[in-house]
Amino acid sequence: MKYDFAKIEKKWQEYWEGNATFKTDIDRSKKKLYVLDMFPYPSGAGLHVGHPEGYTATDIYCRFERMRGLNVLHPMGWDAFGLPAERFAMQTNIHPRLTTEQNISTFRRQIKMLGLSYDWSREVNTTDPQYYKWTQWIFLKLYDSWYDSRIQRAMPIETLENELENHGTKKLGLSDSFGPEAWISKSRKEKHDFLAAFRLTYVSEVPVNWCEALGTVLANEEVPEWTEKGYTVERRPMKQWMMRITAFAERLLQDAEGLDWPASTLEMQRNWIGKSEGAEIEFPIKGDKRRIKVFTTRPDTVFGATFMVLAPEHPFVSAITSIDCRSKVQQYQSQSSKKSDIERGAEKEKSGVFTGAYAINPASKKEIPVWVADYVLMRYGTGAIMAVPGQDERDWEFAESYSLDILRTIQPPAEFEGKAYLGDGPAINSGFLNELHVEDAKSKISEWLEQNGVGRRVVTYKLRDWLFSRQRYWGEPIPIVHLEDGTMKPLAENDLPLELPELEKFQPSGTTESPLALATDWVNVVDRETGMKGRRETNTMPQWAGSCWYYLRYIDPHNVGEFCNREKEKDWMPIDLYIGGAEHAVLHLLYSRFWHKVLYDLGYVSTKEPFMKLRHQGTILGEDSRKMSKSRGNVINPDDIVAQYGADSMRLFEMFMGPLEDVKPWSTKGVEGVYRFLNRVWRLYVAEDGSLDLSLADVQPSTQLQRLFHQTVKKVSEDIASLRFNTAISQMMIFVNEATKMNQRPRTLMEQFVLLLSPFAPHLAEELWQKLGHTKSLAYERWPVFEPEKAIEETIEIVLQVNGKVRSRVQVPINTAEPDLVELALKDENVRKHLDGGRIARKVVVKNKLVNIVVEK
RNA sequence: GCCCGGAUGGCGGAAUUGGCAGACGCGCUAGCUUCAGGAGCUAGUGUCGGCAACGACGUGCAGGUUCAAGUCCUGUUCCGGGCACCA
Structure with missing residues (x-):
């Protein structure tokens, strides 16, 4: 007879819910543990088998640590803003709120059917106005802050205003310097515009990826996702909200070092931030007062700079271009402006045009031609380079195409046969640098540059400021009003949340504004304070916004006065274990680290970093070892598996498949295997008629069984602690195989085994525990203790x-x-x-x- | 192109520090049970030779270090992931 998993699982899920078994409150007598899952986007497709993988892993870990006496916070919620619901609304005119609610219901039902020990009283939903009130509040905190690079901290914008009133810009080290009187005499609008350049969130005209069909801009990192789906994305300059994440580049890089994260994820974040150390060098332009600033990591090769290249968008281009080159240059500029970075990169041959202008190499004093080429990017460094073909492959290639001078300034080894030589070697053709090797030459030239006022050491980062606005309806409204005098005004805290207006239709506005622009009653306002007419910001926030701080809301989800109480925050933070997909390795994990650091600087959170230990669950492939997809017909639906084998089998199998972080194929036979195992466990305890099996006896365990049991306690405990669930399960199988062979089973030991199994198959374990005569849940029973002397x-x-x-x-x-x-x-x-x-x-x-x-x- | 990660039976995978390769599960084979199918139980299952004892070979490939290598070193091939004109 098979055990009746459907009945048992329903029974215990109701028990846990009815008894609030997993409701968590602060208990200072216990050590805390905060275990977080990346909350899902509740898509219309329902739960995917990939979701339960990470969720089961954290659940086993939580159940285990609860039994070891820790106070465990383990919440779940919904990352529910997003484009799919809005696209569905465009097609059907069904409000995305309705779609979202339905999807959440499905997800909640599916997640609950897995028997995960969440404290559901802490459930959050990013689309709930009571939640996004605080997303908007944090946005305003960023708006009302600036980064004081002298102390490497985000500070309230008032501190900057105070400083300007008292000292002007003297201490800020700006090129545009003025005294306090000058500040005080500035108009309201002038002050507003000046401060805007410092705020951590600001509006800027930037070239963006505009998708006409979606009616919105996309972040660079979102572009591939949509172009793959067949959407067209074009570059165009637009005014957008930005977040000054670049100010935190160094700290994001530095603080990552202390984190227990997968090495590959840390590596990806490092690459994304892209720190590079080098020098800025200024090249005078012949017949022009301006100097072209370049960034280079190889200042030691400056003698080999035989030409210069400006990005097509570089502000100097039109000014320095000679009359006879003008039409060609302009043509080139307009061509490049239409191309995206990806298209530019895809071109095999480097293209470019001569400006007719010459610059003076500050080291060799030679005149060198200035070109425009789109292999130089405006957004990196200074948007201009000194081209050193002898030591740079790209410059070599360009020099060859346009017959420009090539001068080696590093002696390649005798056997070297390539073109540009990137390695180390003695400097040649380099005046006072000759014979020095790269590192020494770098130091010497850097000193020389600084002494002669033509350059200095600098550090640059690839990291760009975060494009934060989207032209969508289904996102958090940005709580800013544009007043008729051209200034912006943030909403007061007690005017939050700024709720989304109701709309008749969810079509794009037809302009570059979001559909919110069509809600005229909502958009047009009069400022209470000044009486000025104003227009609400119609952009909304990107999906990342809500997920940037949700882990803090779980700590205090119903607080109406604060986003999270400080004392509670101190009690629970930081997160001890965070599990989620590797696809969030950079974006979500970098954006939330950034917001966390701002909140830290402003004194709202107590830790520098939110996520101490991070692991990714590996993708589950279809049974054919290919990626699961509808079109391949290899999608496994968790509902079907649970209906056929039960949640415990589903959980156990997903953990038994292999190491958590590995990519691994689904196997229905494998589920059957663990289902057989659970049935064998059941039969160890329960007779055919459902009563306790007579083989359970109050006898002393044999030394062999006792030894095996303690070895099992050790292995299972260690393996759960290190998230190696597959080997923990195989050890339990070994124990069950042995126990099956016996006619009499010592009851106390078999009871302890139920506890060992309980984090993995909690419903079955609870049922057996009850059959063994216990009256309450085993969730807080003491975890079996490993006794080394009994395992020897x-x-x-x-x-x-x-x-x-x-x-x-x-x-x-x-x-x-x-x-x-x-x-x-x-x-x-x-x-x-x-x-x-x-x-x-x-x-x-x-x-x-x-x-x-x-x-x- | 660059940077990470990986390669172990028919399959998923296991193997603290170099110390019995293949735990555990799937599949397969045989037997018991059953009207039958299924389920359950028992035994076997890396390859080759052998009734067996046992022997030879065996962790992508080629070398090396060592008493001893899946594990360490050098080179190489393939697969997966990330980045990609970042000066």
Whole structure:
């Protein structure tokens, strides 16, 4: 008879819910543990088998640590703003709120059917006005802050205003310097515009990826996702909200070092931030007062700079271009402006045009031509380079195409046959740098540049400011009003949340504004304070916004006065374990680290970093080892698996498939395997008629079974702690295989085994626990204690080798002395056969492991 | 192109520090049970040879270090992921 998982699972899910078994409150008598899952976007497709993988892993970990006496915070919620619901609304005119609510209901039902021990009283939903009130509040905190680079901290914008009133810009180290009187005499609008350049969130005209069909801009990192789906994305300059994440580049880089994260994820974040150290060098333009600033990581090669290249968008281009080159340059500029970065990169041959202008190489004093080419990017460094073809492959390629001078300034090794030489070597053709190797030459030239006022050491980052606005309806409204005098005004805190207006239709506005622009009653306002007419910001926030801080809201989800109480925050933060997909390795995990640091600087959170330990669950492939997709017809629906084998089997199988972080294929046969295992467990305890099996007896366990049990306690405990669930399960299988062979099973030990199994198969375990006579949930029972003395083997098998090959095995008492082991080996018949009368050159003995006799023949 | 990660039976995978390769599960084979199918139970299952004892070979490939290598070193091939004109 099979155990009735459907009945049992329903029963215990109702029990846990009815008894609020997993409701968590602060309990300072216990050590805290905060375990977080990346909350899902509730798509219309319902839960995917990939979701339960991470969720089961954290659930096992939480159940285990609860039984070991920790106070565990383990919440779940919904990342529910997003484009799919809005696109569905465009097609059907069904309000995205309705779609979202339905999807959430499905997800909630599916997640609950897995028996995960969440504290559901803490559920959050990013689309709930009571939640996004605080997303908007944090937005305003960023708006009302600036980054004081002198102390490397975000500070309230008032501190900047105070400083300007008292000292002007003197201490800020700006090129545009003025005194306090000048500040005070500025108009309201002038002050507003000046401060805007410092705020952590600001509006800027930037070239963006505009998608006409979606009616919105996309972040660079979102572009591939939509172009793959067949949408067209074009570049155009638009006014957009930005977040000054670049101010935090160094801290995001530095603080990542102390995190227990997968090395690959840390590496990706490092690459994304893209720190590079080098120098800025200024090149005077012949016949022009301006100087072209370049960034280079190889200032030591400056003597080899035989031409310069400006990005097509560089502000100097039109000014320095000679009359006869003008039309070609302009044509080139307009061509490039239409191309996206991806298109530019896709071109095989580098293109460019001569401006007719010349610059002076500050080191060699030679006149060098200035070109425009789109292999130089405006957004990186200074948007201009000194081209050093001798030591740079791109510059070499360009020089070859346009017959420009190539001068080696590093001596390549004699056997070097390539073009540009990037390696180390003595400097040549480089005046006072000659014979110095790269590192020394870098130091010397940097000093020289600084002394001569033509350059200085600098550090640059690839990281760009975060494009924060979207032209969508289904996102958090940005709580800003544009007043008729051209200034912006943030909403007061008690005017939050700024709720989304109701709309008749969810079509794009037809302009570059979001559909919110069509809600005229909502958009047009009069400022209470000044009486000025104003227009609400119609952009909304990107989906990342809500997920940037949700982990803080879980700590205090119903607080109406604060986003999160400070004392509670101190009690629970930081997050001890965070599990989610590797696809969020950079974006979500970098954006939330950024917001967290702002909140830290402003004194709202107590830790520098939110997520101390991070792991990714690996993708689950279809049974055919290909990515699951509808079109391939290899999608596994968790509902079907749970209906057929039960949630415990689903959980157990997903953990048994292999290491958590690995990519691994689904196997229905494999689910059957763990289902058989659970049935075997059931039959160890329950007779055919449903009563407790008679084989359970109040007898002393045999030493062998007791030993195996304690080995199992050790292995399962260690494996859960290190998230190696697959091997923990196989150890339990070994135990069950042994226990099955016995006619009488010691009851106390078998009870303890139920506890070991309970984090993995909680419904089955609860049912067995109850059948064993217990009246309440085992969720807070004490985890079985490993007793080393009970796990020790009395006898042990020793491997006998001759010349490293196993020739025999013997059973000996544990810790048998080494000489005795040698003696045993030499007496062994098969060993003697292989010694074959040869001279014994060496005897290697490893205690409790092996003897290896080395013979020469 | 660059940077990470990986490669172990028919399949998923296991193997603290170099110390019995293949735990556990799937599949397969045989037997018991059953009217039958299924389920359950028992035994076997890396390859080759052998009734067996046992022997040879065996962790992508080629070398090396070592008494001993899946594990360490050098080179190489393939697969997966990320980045990609970042000066």
